[in-house]
Amino acid sequence: MTDVLRRGRGSLAFGFLVQGVAFALLVTRIPAIQDRYGVSDALLPAFLAAVPILAGIGSVTTERLVKRVRPSMLLRWSQPVVLLALLGVGAGERMIELGIALAAFGLAVGVLDATMNMLGVSLQRAYGRSIMLSFHAAYSLGGIVGASLAWVGAHWHLALWVSYLPVVLVLLPAVLVGSRWYVDDRGGAAAQAEKEAGEGQVLVFKWLLPLCLVMTVAYIGDSTVSNWSAKYLQDVLGSSEQMATVPYNVYMVTTLLGRAIGDLGVRRFGAVAVVRGGALVAAGGFGVVAAAPGAWVGMLGFTLLGLGLCVLVPQTFAAAGRLFPGASDAAVARLNVFNYVGFLIGSPLVGALGDLWSYRGAMLVPMVLVLVTLVYARSFAPQPDRYGGGHERPRTADVGRGSNGL
Numbered sequence: 001m002t003d004v005l006r007r008g009r010g011s012l013a014f015g016f017l018v019q020g021v022a023f024a025l026l027v028t029r030i031p032a033i034q035d036r037y038g039v040s041d042a043l044l045p046a047f048l049a050a051v052p053i054l055a056g057i058g059s060v061t062t063e064r065l066v067k068r069v070r071p072s073m074l075l076r077w078s079q080p081v082v083l084l085a086l087l088g089v090g091a092g093e094r095m096i097e098l099g100i101a102l103a104a105f106g107l108a109v110g111v112l113d114a115t116m117n118m119l120g121v122s123l124q125r126a127y128g129r130s131i132m133l134s135f136h137a138a139y140s141l142g143g144i145v146g147a148s149l150a151w152v153g154a155h156w157h158l159a160l161w162v163s164y165l166p167v168v169l170v171l172l173p174a175v176l177v178g179s180r181w182y183v184d185d186r187g188g189a190a191a192q193a194e195k196e197a198g199e200g201q202v203l204v205f206k207w208l209l210p211l212c213l214v215m216t217v218a219y220i221g222d223s224t225v226s227n228w229s230a231k232y233l234q235d236v237l238g239s240s241e242q243m244a245t246v247p248y249n250v251y252m253v254t255t256l257l258g259r260a261i262g263d264l265g266v267r268r269f270g271a272v273a274v275v276r277g278g279a280l281v282a283a284g285g286f287g288v289v290a291a292a293p294g295a296w297v298g299m300l301g302f303t304l305l306g307l308g309l310c311v312l313v314p315q316t317f318a319a320a321g322r323l324f325p326g327a328s329d330a331a332v333a334r335l336n337v338f339n340y341v342g343f344l345i346g347s348p349l350v351g352a353l354g355d356l357w358s359y360r361g362a363m364l365v366p367m368v369l370v371l372v373t374l375v376y377a378r379s380f381a382p383q384p385d386r387y388g389g390g391h392e393r394p395r396t397a398d399v400g401r402g403s404n405g406l
Contacts, residue, residue, distance in 0.1 A: 004181075004183060005123065005126055005127065005183060007181040007183075008119075008123060008181055008182060008183030009123055009127075009131065009134075009183075010181070011178040011179065011180070011181040011182055012116065012119050012120060012123065012135060012182060012183075013134065013135055013138040014138070014174070014175070014178045015075065015079060015116055015175060015178065015179070015182075016116060016120075016135045016136065016138040016139040016142065017138040017139065017141055017142035017145075018079060018083075018142060018171050018174070018175050019079070019082070019109075019112060019113075019116065019139060019142060020138070020139040020140060020141065020142020020143040020144075020145070020146060020252075021142040021143070021145050021146040021149075021167065021171065022082050022083060022086050022142075022146065022167075022171075023109075023142075023143065023146065024142065024143040024144075024145070024146025024147045024150065024248070024252070025086060025146040025149060025150055025163070025164060025167065026086060026089065026105070027226045027227065027248070028146070028147050028150035028151075028226075028230070028245055028248055029150050029153065029154070029160060029163070030044075030048075030227070031230070032153075032154065032160055033089060033098070033160065036160055037092070037093075037094075037095050037098045038095070039095065039098070045347070045348055045351060047098070047099075047102060048227065048347055048348075049344055049347070049348065050099075050102055050103065050106060051102055051105060051106040051109070052106070052339075052340035052341075052343040052344045053106070053340070053344060054102075054103055054106030054107045054110065055106045055107070055109045055110035055113065055339075055340045056110060056337045056340040056341070056344075057106075057107065057110060058106065058107040058108065058109065058110020058111045058114070059110040059111070059113065059114045059333055059336045059337050059339075059340070060110075060333070060334075060337060061110070061111070062074060062110065062111050062114040062115060062333050062336075063114070063329075063330050063333035063334060065111075066115070066118065066329045066330075066333070070184050071114075071115040071118040071119055071122075071184060071329060072115070072119060072179070072182035072183070072184050074111055074115045075111075075112060075115035075116060075119065075179065075182060076175075076176070076179035076182065078108045078109075078111040078112040078115065079108075079112060079175045079176075079179070080172055080175065080176065081104060081107075081108035082105060082108045082109055082112055083167075083168045083171055083172050083175075084104075084168065084172070085101050085102070085104040085105035085108060086101075086105060086164055086167075086168065087161065087164050087165060087168045088100070088101030088104065088105075089101045089102065089105065089160070089164075090159070090160030090161040090162075090163065090164040090165070091160075091161040091164075091165075110336075110340070113336050113339060114332060114333045114336045116135070117317045117332045117336060118328070118329045118332045118333070119182060119183065119184065120132050120135045120314075120317065121317055121318060121320070121321035121328050121332055122183070122184060122321075122328065123183060124318060124321065125321060125325070125328075126183075129263075129267060130262075130263040130266040130267055130271075130318065131263055132263070132314040132315070132317060132318040133259045133260075133262035133263045133266070133310075133311065133314045133315070134259070134260070134263055135314070136259050136310070136313065136314040137255075137256055137259035137260045137262075140252050140253075140255040140256035140259055140310070141252075141256050143248075143252035143255070143256075144249060144252045144253055144256060146167075147245065147248050147249040147252060148249060149163065149167065150163070150245060151245045151246075151249070154241070154245055202327065203324055203327050203330045203331055203334060205334070207323060207324075208320060208323065208324075208331060208334060208335060210376040210379040211316050211319055211320055211323070211335055211376075211379055212334075212335060212338040213338075213372065213376060214275075214312060214316050214372075214373050214376055214379070215312075215313065215316045215335055215336075215338040215339055215341075215342060216338045216341050216342040216345070217312075217342065217366075217369045217370055217372055217373055218309055218312040218313050218316070218342060218370070218373075219313070219338070219339050219340075219341070219342025219343045219346060220342045220343075220345055220346035220349070220366050220369055220370075221282055221286070221305065221309050221342075221346070221366045221369070221370050222309055222313075222342070222343070222346070223342065223343040223345075223346035223347045224346050224347070224350050224363070224366050225247070225248060225251050225302060225305055225306075225309075226248060227346070227347040227350070228347070228350050228351070228354075228359070229244075229247035229248050229251065229302060230244040230245055230247065230248065231244070231359075232247075232289070232298070232359055232363075233246075233247050233295055233298055233299075235359070236359050236360065237292060237294055237295045237298045238294070238295065239295040243295060246299065247298070247299055247302040248302075250299050250302050250303055250306070251302045251303070251305055251306040252306065253306065254302075254303045254304075254305075254306030254307045254310070255306040255307075255309070255310040256310075257306075257307070258278075258306065258307045258308075258310035258311060259310045259311070259314065262274065262310065262311050262314070265311075266315070270381070271315050271318070271319065271380040271381065271382075272377050272378060272380050272381050274311050274315065275311060275312060275315055275373060275377050275380050276373075276374055276377045277308075277311075278307075278308045278309065278310065278311040278312055278373075279308065279312070279370055279371060279373035279374055279377070280308070280371075280374075281304055281307050281308030282304070282305055282307075282308025282309045282312075282367075282370045283308070283367050283368075283370050283371050284304055284308070285301045285302065285303070285304030285305035285306075285307075285308055285309075286301070286305065286363050286364065286366055286367030286370070287301075287364075287367055288300055288301030288304060289301030289302065289305070289363050290360045290361070290363035290364050290367070291360075308370075309370070312373065313339070315380055316335065316380075317332055317335065317336075319379060319380045320332055320335045322382060346366065349362075349365065350362045350363070350365070350366070353365060
């Protein structure tokens, strides 16, 4: 283990933390953003949907860019854009300014998410043991910090730009300095894996599809919490406006705890067992939220959701890296798109079902969907024989048949 890898791990973890702060500051202040710009309830879903759509475009673009530009370089310059776009959301006055800021935020987040996880998969391979959950634990810690700052802003009725400006002033120079130590590992473990897998290893989408489905389901659950937990607690369970900001914070705390010990669980019990356990706990959490008689029981449900969902996304990225060791950057970028597919489906799905049926009933839908993960849990097992033991590696000529489009 070299100092270069240790510094790379630390700087990447800080990048994940900063992203958690930025995202939490955005999603937990949606009601304030709506009031500032006069966005109607009918128009709000369109703004919420635009961010993941543009992020998906950013992720697809990243898959092509990393063939020419190192992921570390893309990550270094997408982080400042995300922070400045967040400030733009808080400082604008007209709806067109909100649209421009959210568009920049969405595109940059797509690049940021893809490249962060590319570097995480590469570093895990260099370490030779599970460390992916630790990066996402840093993201959860950032989410806690961001949600707490959002609570302060709501409690003191601060203007959005007043809440956002100090955060950007502190974090912007910090990420630029920290980015100096990002490690692509192109000359180390990643390069060796690519050599062993064979030059020209291709991304066969049908092999990646089970992981894409799990990623989608995980983010349907996550987006349900981030977009609807505050409204659910206030409108359905009768909490105060200030208390309505707490569920996301509770969710992020338990997500942090689960991810902090998750790598140890993977090393001891294996990824398959950890993923299955997470899916069952998350389904139980949705059940508790749907049946909760009051706000405190509802928060217990969100606690279980954090503990269950927290392991799914990091392990999905790690599994993609194992599945395509010689094309892990492309696999991660492609898989990352389904992060936004899940986010795009989850928020409007719960909203539509809540309006047509009830919000309690709407919570049962992600509960059922997350149980789908149990069907595909075997996809998280190590794949040592994917290209050996009688399995023929796909030929370069098969790319067109195996991986066209999404």
